[in-house]
Amino acid sequence: MRPTRDFARRASLRRSIGLLSSFRFEQSDPVRFYGALATDTVEMVDDLWTAATGSPVAGRTVLDVGGGPGYFAAAFGAAGMTYIGVEPDPREMHAGPAATPGGSGTFVRASGTALPFADDSVDICLSSNVAEHVRHPWQLGNEMLRVTRPGGLAVLSYTVWLGPFGGHEMGLTHYLGGARAAARYTRKHGHRPKNDYGSSLFAVSAVDGLRWARSTGALVDAFPRYHPRWAWWLTAVPGLRELAVSNLVLVLRP
Template sequence: MTAEQERAARRRFATLGRSVALFRAFLVEQTDPDHFYGLLADDSVRQVAGYTPLTGRTVLDVGGGPGYFAQAFRAAGAHYVGLDPDVGDFSAAGSAAGMLRGSGTALPVRTGSVDVCFSSNVLEHVSEPHRMLDEMARVTRPGGILFVSFTPWLSPWGGHETAPWHYLGGDRARRRYERRMGRPPKNRFRETLFPVSISDALRWTRGNGEVEVLDALPRYHPWWGRWIVRVPGAREIGSWNFLLVLRRAGARPDGLGQASVGTGDSPAAAGKVGLTGGRVAM
């Protein structure tokens, strides 16, 4: 398939009907998580497959959570490894087999050992988002794909369950939630939820010579809504959820990846490869 055919296929996938279905599912996230996360996982796998084949490829899911994505990626023929700091989440949607406990900012995975490094709506929950991006680039083999999405702070859902009051300040929104609900929110400002911006993410790509941008788009929008990402300021609000699709620089070696874990090759033990310099064409 040519590059033009691939773009056309992605357009056929990113329809208004798809966007409406995802939004309707999002409305029942709390009451029917199986429906929402199952639909999101299937949608995400189909989206990733628009950029790279998945059959036989090793996929590392940073922030894999309860396992919905595990089922979807394995059904697509991928070798799936999920990572999450909360081991209790692993079994919520099935078996915990193939899941790792660890931090996204110090991945216990060998350098250059996965074909696809995937992360869905995790970056805004990390206090050092650039370090997590560095780690995702480190563990991806040359020619491999990084697929990273997150909710920008200025998005209508930027405050998560405290939205839209986060526009008046994260601390104020948190206090309001506690008064109304009698308990703190799960996503606590500057504890488990951090103000990440699209501009920050793009700045990281421009300063990182080890990645090249394949796509930057509003993840859930129909294809004709992609223009919003090209408008600084407006994109922080109008994108709702932002997606970066990156390729790890360098020629891809022969053979498919197989993740190596628990090898002591994490940054804490062996240091990380240099990820500085250069500019990314936008």
């Protein structure tokens, strides 16, 4: 059974437009942006788990690698899951609902490339839009597989560098080159971008992610996260996928 069976039915053009239109609020209104993204992410994980295992997601433990300030915690908790968020940056960890009274879930300060968890210790390991911010993204991926129990699910989603959102707040200037785009942003705004090329943003390609995932023997599916189902074929086309996929989801079962 393909794990994307149920999620494919949800991947409509209306959903894509709604998510893409919210991107402009990422820094100006993070509650609005991450709230919508959290709801969609829980629905995606629920669909993938149910199709892959034939069992409900409620009662399962999800480890969110790079969970930041915990916008996802409430959404996963509402789905009946035990949420554990991992974040290396204390500024990010205390920037949102994880720092507020009544926040749900458990939060751990740690690096995604050296997770402080035992082998085979969680049902689901998720990393949403983090790999492009890590100098060694596939070390992060290997750690995700290590802590996920056999028969569980690892879901690694990241922004493809050559896609339209690869430059994050630098916009399309990343097509001029990452270092040049960061310097241009600094001149215009008077400060370095939050997602600064070479330190907190890296050029991660679709082909590199697919090559790593296939090498693990655990890859069961891959698709463009924000595209409607009828555009998923783009993932299979070398070259074109680097420009058009935008955000690649790798679904693995150790």
